[in-house]
Amino acid sequence: MVLNLQSNIQLFHNYLYQVGYAKKTQHQLKSMILEFVSHQNITCFTEVNQHHIKNFYCYLQTRPLRRRDGSLSPSTIRQFVFALKTFFEWMERSGQIKYNPVSGIKFIRKSNKRTRHPLSxxxxxxxxxxxxxxxxxxxxxxxxxxxxxxxxxxxxxxxxxxxxxxxxxxxxxxxxxxxxxxxxxxxxxxxxxxxxxxxxxxxxxxxxxxxxxxxxxxxxxxxxxxxxxxxxxxxxxxxxxxxxxxxxxxxxxxxxxxxxxxxxxxxxxxxxxxxxxxxxxxxxxxxxxxxxxx
The missing domain is CATH 1.10.443.10 (Intergrase catalytic core)
Known part of the structure; x- marks a missing residue:
């Protein structure tokens, strides 16, 4: 049985709740998957390939913030990557897709964080x-x-x-x-x-x-x-x-x-x-x- 996009995403949200993710994280990961679907014009998750993932990752590097000026921080981009990995790993384990489009992709990590030095x-x-x-x-x-x-x-x-x-x-x-x-x-x-x-x-x-x-x-x-x-x-x-x-x-x-x-x-x-x-x-x-x- 092929589920529609909204049903897949809602089941994913239910999964996050069942395994114990915090409510804020549940909402955040779900929202990130919805943004991926919207930006890449996804109509069926079985058709998602590495090209979609890489295109979306490139977009995130310049994606503007919604409430103020500037672009996404490296940590937020890593959270998007985590959302994609978690979602498609769940899809694969639950038998809804045969191929995980995120597997095998090496994401370039950039960080503009200042080094946090430990206290003595x-x-x-x-x-x-x-x-x-x-x-x-x-x-x-x-x-x-x-x-x-x-x-x-x-x-x-x-x-x-x-x-x-x-x-x-x-x-x-x-x-x-x-x-x-x-x-x-x-x-x-x-x-x-x-x-x-x-x-x-x-x-x-x-x-x-x-x-x-x-x-x-x-x-x-x-x-x-x-x-x-x-x-x-x-x-x-x-x-x-x-x-x-x-x-x-x-x-x-x-x-x-x-x-x-x-x-x-x-x-x-x-x-x-x-x-x-x-x-x-x-x-x-x-x-x-x-x-x-x-």
Missing amino acids: ATEINQLFSAAENLKERALLHLFYSCGLRRSEAMLLNTRDIDFTEGLLYVRKGKGAKRRVIPLTKNVIGDFEEYFITTRSKQKYKDRLADDAFMLTYAGRRMGCNSYYRQFKKILGNSGIEKQEISLHHLRHSISTHLLHAGMPMELVRDFLGHSELSSTLIYAKADKAQIRSI
Whole structure:
């Protein structure tokens, strides 16, 4: 049975939901496939070939932004590529196409990103010393000690931290990946003290914040902006003079520090939730000896 385009795309959206992708990602990937279909005038997915994929990829290099001036960032273009790969791999696995048009294509990666340098151990200590309360220490632990992404911290619930076993569960990581992060005695101690003395006494304002591990002072689940503002406050009190330090710097920093402490690259990959070692190599600053050992 041949399904029409809209039915295929809706089934793909249902698949993303079933395997655990975040709602924002579900919508984003679906929209990107719709844009591909529209731009390439696709009438049937069985007729899509590498020519369509390559043409669309070339178009993305100059495709203007819709809400402001400028063109797509390299990371957004990579997200389009991810959407195409995920969609056609799903189509192939589900038997709707016999040939995956994306397979075998090598996409040229361009990046205009400035290099993100990890913080030193001294600078990390400065941040923790600048934390004024248990909530701020817990925040630093989430992004440094646990290496979480912002989206993962936003979704973190109290039930995701096992205080007895010293484990933190990431149930919906990037690409719907799940992982378990072991916690040191220092980290689990700070988390537990924060939960008992601060979090358990806070009143939440809506159902979505009921089980959230981190709440705003207004009693709502901590979002990206809330985490960012809280971190900037800590950073401002730390005396660190580097410019444009973000929460993501903490994730880069812990991965680099773990490598330099002797943790095998494969374990750092699992800690970060990466699928490929190549991502970890780009992400963390490994020394030459560590790269040769892979």
